[in-house]
Amino acid sequence: MTFCLGVKVADGLVGLADTRITSGAECITARKATIIHHGGHSMFLMTSGLRSVRDKVLTYFNESLEDSEVSFDRLYKAVNALAGQLRRVADEDKAALKEDNLHFNSHALVGGQLEHDREHKLYLLYPQGNWVEVGPGTPYSIIGETGYGKPILDRTLKYTDSMELALRVGVLAFDSTRISSTTVDFPIDVVVYDRRTREMIQHRFEKEDLAESSLWWQERLRANLSELPSEWVNKVFGQLEASGNDNTIPMPAKTVSP
Numbered sequence: 001m002t003f004c005l006g007v008k009v010a011d012g013l014v015g016l017a018d019t020r021i022t023s024g025a026e027c028i029t030a031r032k033a034t035i036i037h038h039g040g041h042s043m044f045l046m047t048s049g050l051r052s053v054r055d056k057v058l059t060y061f062n063e064s065l066e067d068s069e070v071s072f073d074r075l076y077k078a079v080n081a082l083a084g085q086l087r088r089v090a091d092e093d094k095a096a097l098k099e100d101n102l103h104f105n106s107h108a109l110v111g112g113q114l115e116h117d118r119e120h121k122l123y124l125l126y127p128q129g130n131w132v133e134v135g136p137g138t139p140y141s142i143i144g145e146t147g148y149g150k151p152i153l154d155r156t157l158k159y160t161d162s163m164e165l166a167l168r169v170g171v172l173a174f175d176s177t178r179i180s181s182t183t184v185d186f187p188i189d190v191v192v193y194d195r196r197t198r199e200m201i202q203h204r205f206e207k208e209d210l211a212e213s214s215l216w217w218q219e220r221l222r223a224n225l226s227e228l229p230s231e232w233v234n235k236v237f238g239q240l241e242a243s244g245n246d247n248t249i250p251m252p253a254k255t256v257s258p
Helices: 051-065 075-099 150-156 163-180 207-225 231-242
Strands: 003-009 012-018 020-023 026-029 033-038 041-049 106-112 121-125 131-133 140-144 188-194 199-205
Touching: 003 041, 003 106, 003 121, 003 163, 012 033, 012 041, 012 106, 012 163, 033 051, 033 188, 033 199, 041 051, 041 075, 041 140, 041 188, 041 199, 051 075, 051 106, 075 106, 075 121, 075 131, 106 140, 106 188, 121 140, 140 150, 150 163, 163 188, 163 207
Parallel strands: none
Antiparallel strands: 003 012, 003 140, 012 188, 020 026, 033 041, 041 106, 106 121, 121 131, 188 199
8 A cells, every 4th residue: 555645735735655565465665756857847746556557657658758849838738648648558457457356556646836837736646547636625635545644634734834834744644644554654755845936855754763753743642632621521430420330230140050
């Protein structure tokens, strides 16, 4: 499985991808986030699904970018071109994968800002080649293992938040996923795009780099439980006290054979 998170806030984009690849009983580390430079601008691409599909799609896509006649001035055009290569690979490999009970599955998150884009963009590309744009209403998208990190993002993240806050929340969403899923783990790759400078950077974090933050968050969660408003809890345990703790269940009498 995979954990890839793309976030769009007013000031820019934040991407975060784990690097664990599982194949049967084997686990390897491989990059799932890629920065692609095109026409003096940059975009990032993060993928989940079958690694063989991802590598073939990217090979075809990069090959198309090497054609001097190909130029994308808006990010959605690059996403359409990527979708075309995804459908090409589906035509070539989907039937063969199905024969071996392998599901053709490749999702992608593409973010950046090309020459004629009025603002930074973030797109979610589906295996069928169609896509949706991530916007202010729900300013993030996860592909791969989606369930464990989603609650903290839904509770805290807003489009008006800073990129720094978005990165912090994203790391905590990854940490929640890592704790609960054996198929997601360090290292993690972080991509940040600043709309003001149009600069895109990438950085990798190992487990020890974020150990202090992970431990702090875990201890803070436990400590805050004691401060949780608990009138409703008292109602439950108040009933036990009122009944004199007589909550035992009588056992049937034993019969003794003559």
